Amino acid sequence: MQAGEITKYEYYITKGCLKVYTLDEDGTPHISMFAVEDYWTGDMASFMTREPSRYFIKATEDSELLGISRTNYDLLFQEIPKFERFYRILYQKSLISYIRRTNHGISLTAEERFVVFKRKYPSIVNRITQKDLAAYIGITPEFMSKIISKVNRM
Amino acid sequence: MQAGEITKYEYYITKGCLKVYTLDEDGTPHISMFAVEDYWTGDMASFMTREPSRYFIKATEDSELLGISRTNYDLLFQEIPKFERFYRILYQKSLISYIRRTNHGISLTAEERFVVFKRKYPSIVNRITQKDLAAYIGITPEFMSKIISKVNRM
DNA sequence: TAAAAGTCTTAAACTAGTTTATTTTTTTTC
C-alpha cells in the first residue's frame, strides 16, 4: 500500500510479516509497527474517513492476508448488532495498549528501547533488517549498528 | 488522584484544568495530557481492568468535574444498547487521533513540538507553569526556558 | 559469475538536549 491511496481493506495476517511506515519531510522512514501472523493491520484512519492514507505498508517477506472491505465491515454491524459490543471492547483495549506502549517508551534511551523490543518480540528481531529496526526504534542505522554490537558484547 | 489507586470514575470537566502524569524511575514527571473544559479524563486502563493506576491527576487550578462510576458505565450499555455503537465510534476516533498525535510528534525537535502545541492550544499555554509545559513537551525545565526565550526573541 | 545495488561497520566532527550549580524573579504564607 502507498501513502496517498485510500485504504480499502483492513487486513488479517495469516502468514508473513509487514511493515507499516510513514516518511517524514526529510524522507526518513518511521515504522509504526511490524505486523506478523495473527495481527490486524491497515490504516484505520483512512479506512474509516475515506481520506488518503499517510502510510505505506510493505511485506518484508512472502505473506498471506485476509481482507475485509469497508462495505462488509459496515454490513457486519448492520446484520449482527452484537458486533458493536465486540468492537467497542476491541477498540477500547487497543487504545489502552497503545497508550501504555507509547507511555512506556518515554524516558527510555534507544538502547533500552531496543533491549525491551528484543525481549518482547525475539522472533521479529531475526526476521527484519537492521535498517528497519532502526526506523522502528527511532534512530539512524549507524547508531543502531553501534547499539547492537554493544549489546552483543555484553 | 494518586498512582497506586484504582480509578473509580471517568471525569468530564466543566471548568478548570487538570494534568495527567506519571513519574518514571528517576521520579521525573511525564505529563500525558492537560484536560480542560469539555474534555474527558481519568485512567481508562485502570477504570476498565480495576488494576491500580500508574497515573497521578492533579488540578492546576480550581476545577469542577462530573464523574461516572464503573457501575453506571456498565449499566448504560445494559439499559441502552444503542450506546454500544456510540462508544464503539468514540473509542475508534480516540484511537485514530491518538495514533495521529504520537506519530506527528515523531521527528520534530522539542522547539517544533512547543511551537505546534502553542499554535494548537494557545489558551492552555498561558494557564500552566513552564515546568509543567516542559514535562509535557518531554524536556527539562532549563531547556524549556531556553526555548521559550528563543521563540519569543523571534 | 561479474557488476551493481543495497546493507552493515567504523570513526570523527557535530548538535540537541541534560546535568549541575548559581542567581534572579515570582508566588505563597504567616
Added chain:
DNA sequence: GAAAAAAAATAAACTAGTTTAAGACTTTTA
C-alpha cells in the same frame, strides 16, 4: 509586608544520538 518557598533564567561541562564519509560484506540482477 517580610520571610520562605517555588519557579524561572543563565551558563558551563557533559552525553545521547546525528551527520558525513569511506570501506567491507551480502544480496540481487543481467
